[in-house]
Structure formats: structure tokens, C-alpha cells
Amino acid sequence: MSIVEHIKEFRRRLLISLAGILIGTVVGFIWYDSSFLSFPTLGELLRDPYCSLPAEARYAFSESDECRLLATGPFDPFMLRLKVSALVGLVLASPVWLSQLWGFITPGLMKNERRYTAVFVSIAVLLFVGGAVLAYFVVSYGLEFLLTIGGDTQAAALTGERYFNFLLALLMIFGVSFEVPLVIGMLNVVGILTYDAIKDKRRMIIMILFVFAAFMTPGQDPFTMLVLALSLTVLVELAIQFCRFNDKRRAKKRPEWLDSDDLSASPLDTSSGGEDAPRPVSTPTPVAPSEMNNPSNEASISYKTGRADFGDVL
Numbered sequence: 390m391s392i393v394e395h396i397k398e399f400r401r402r403l404l405i406s407l408a409g410i411l412i413g414t415v416v417g418f419i420w421y422d423s424s425f426l427s428f429p430t431l432g433e434l435l436r437d438p439y440c441s442l443p444a445e446a447r448y449a450f451s452e453s454d455e456c457r458l459l460a461t462g463p464f465d466p467f468m469l470r471l472k473v474s475a476l477v478g479l480v481l482a483s484p485v486w487l488s489q490l491w492g493f494i495t496p497g498l499m500k501n502e503r504r505y506t507a508v509f510v511s512i513a514v515l516l517f518v519g520g521a522v523l524a525y526f527v528v529s530y531g532l533e534f535l536l537t538i539g540g541d542t543q544a545a546a547l548t549g550e551r552y553f554n555f556l557l558a559l560l561m562i563f564g565v566s567f568e569v570p571l572v573i574g575m576l577n578v579v580g581i582l583t584y585d586a587i588k589d590k591r592r593m594i595i596m597i598l599f600v601f602a603a604f605m606t607p608g609q610d611p612f613t614m615l616v617l618a619l620s621l622t623v624l625v626e627l628a629i630q631f632c633r634f635n636d637k638r639r640a641k642k643r644p645e646w647l648d649s650d651d652l653s654a655s656p657l658d659t660s661s662g663g664e665d666a667p668r669p670v671s672t673p674t675p676v677a678p679s680e681m682n683n684p685s686n687e688a689s690i691s692y693k694t695g696r697a698d699f700g701d702v703l
Contacts, residue, residue: 402489409485413478420477421470431477432470438529439552442536447546458549469549476557483514505578513571516624520567521560523620528559531606531613558607566605566621570628577632584632591629595622 390398421431429437439447440456447456460466487510495503576582587594602618603609 399493402493406482406486406489409482410475410478413481414474415478416481417474417477418470421474431473435473435553435556438525438532438556439547441529442533447536458552459546461548465548465550469553473553473557487514509571509575513568516567516571517564520563520565520620523616524559524563527563527613527616528556531559531608531610534610534612535608555607559613562605562607563617563620566601566617567624569621570624573625573628574631577635582632584629584636587629587632591626594625598622598625 417431424430436456436458439458460469491507491510494506573582573587577584598621599614599618602614602621606613606617
């Protein structure tokens, strides 16, 4: 394709991706306050970690002790609903825009590169979703620690904006952090990071992961930090074991002569079918008596039909 054709294709795929995100946003906007089949509404689903707190830890706006979030501005409920719907639409439309992105970059990749890219993209999506799901179940414990630390002297009355910002930030941090093992695996596959380079640095890596979890968790509560650090430690250890397995597999396919010194001779390949394996000697061709008694004393060699005659050269 020419540059103009590439730009046109990019525009077409971008419009398709935006249309998918728009449809997903509309679905999320409707789902925010309406339930489908037996699924709860999106608002209830996101509000459940806050509503699962003890009643004495939340401020009740009515005598019925109904769990609600606070809005301090006239446009806050609408803007919050629109923001949440847009994020949900981005997630719901991920098969559409990921397929469009895949279709745009695939023609420039080789066959093995396409296979590796498909595997890594699939693993990346699964790791991100796994991290977000874990964060959703952890957020209630973090909120219970943060909102009950004031004892009986305080009751939390969270605004919807602050609560959803906290929740979405935690989901995003867990999802993105779970991509760290995938980065380690990718660096090993391309040959940049080897198992020997990181096998003796586990203590340093674990310390870095705990420091990372302490700084990145939005609530700074010990339970959330501990869960994130331990989860990353397990995943990074799995990535290190993958590096070990991949390096062993790669070493089996590597020829021995590549590991030899540049100034030393490489060993002969005398195995069956090798380049230096012994071969049987061909049967010699008999010389006629007339050629042996050549009076001109000129060297003349006869060869079988189909071979070159080097008599003139000799």
C-alpha cells in the first residue's frame, strides 16, 4: 500500500473502533441504572464494596439506613454516570478495537511474529482482567481499614466522584501491575534478559515489588499493599521460571561451535549425517595401456562421460 492508502485504512479502522466504543458506552449508560436478566445494575455492582462496610462506618442520609453516595454538585451524578459508562464501554468494546488494531499491524509482521504477538496480546488481556478482578474483591477490605480507623468519632460520607475515582484507580493499578511478568517474558524471548542475569537477584526484585506496591496503591492501606506485592511476587517468580525453561530450550537448539573461542578451531561434526562424517571412497577409473605409453609424454587423463576433461590444463 501507499502512504495515502495506509492512512485511509487507519482512518477506517479508527472509525470502526470509535463506533464500537460509542455503542459500548451507550450500553454502559443504560446498564448503570437498569439490570439485565439476573445481573445487578452497574451502579450497584460498583457501589457494593462501599455498601459492604459496617453500617456504623457509613453516614446514613435517611432513617432507612440506605447505602448511597453523596453528590455535591448538580452535574455530579450525570458526569459520574457518563465517566463510568465510558470506561465500561471501552472494556466492552475491547474485542472490536483490539481486532482492528490487530488487523492493521498484522500485514507488517512475519508468520512467527504474528503468532507470538497473538499469544502475548491474549496473555496481556487475561492478566489485566485478573488484576482488576482481584482489586475489586480487595477494595472492600481496604475501605474498611481506611474508613473505620477513625473509630466512633467519624463516619464516612463519600462523594460518588471520590469513591469511583478511588475504585477505578485501584482497578487500573492492579491491572497494569499484573503486566510486569509479561514484560519479563517478552524481554527473555527477544534475547535481552536471560535467566542467569536475574536468578540471583530475587531478593532485590521482591524488595522493589513491595516498594512499588507501597507507593502505587491509592489508599496506602497495608492489606491492599500486601495483596498487590504478594501477587506480583508470585507472578514474577512464574516469569523467572519461564525464562529458565526458555533458555534451556534455546540452548538445545544452539550449535556447539557458536560457543567456541574465536581463536580456537571448532570441533568436527563427525556424527551420522554431519558435515565432517566419514564417507566411502569412490571406485578408481582404470587407465588404458595406450594412454600409459603416450609417446608425446603429455599428461592425459580420461574421465567418464559427463565429466570435464582437464587434459589440456595438465
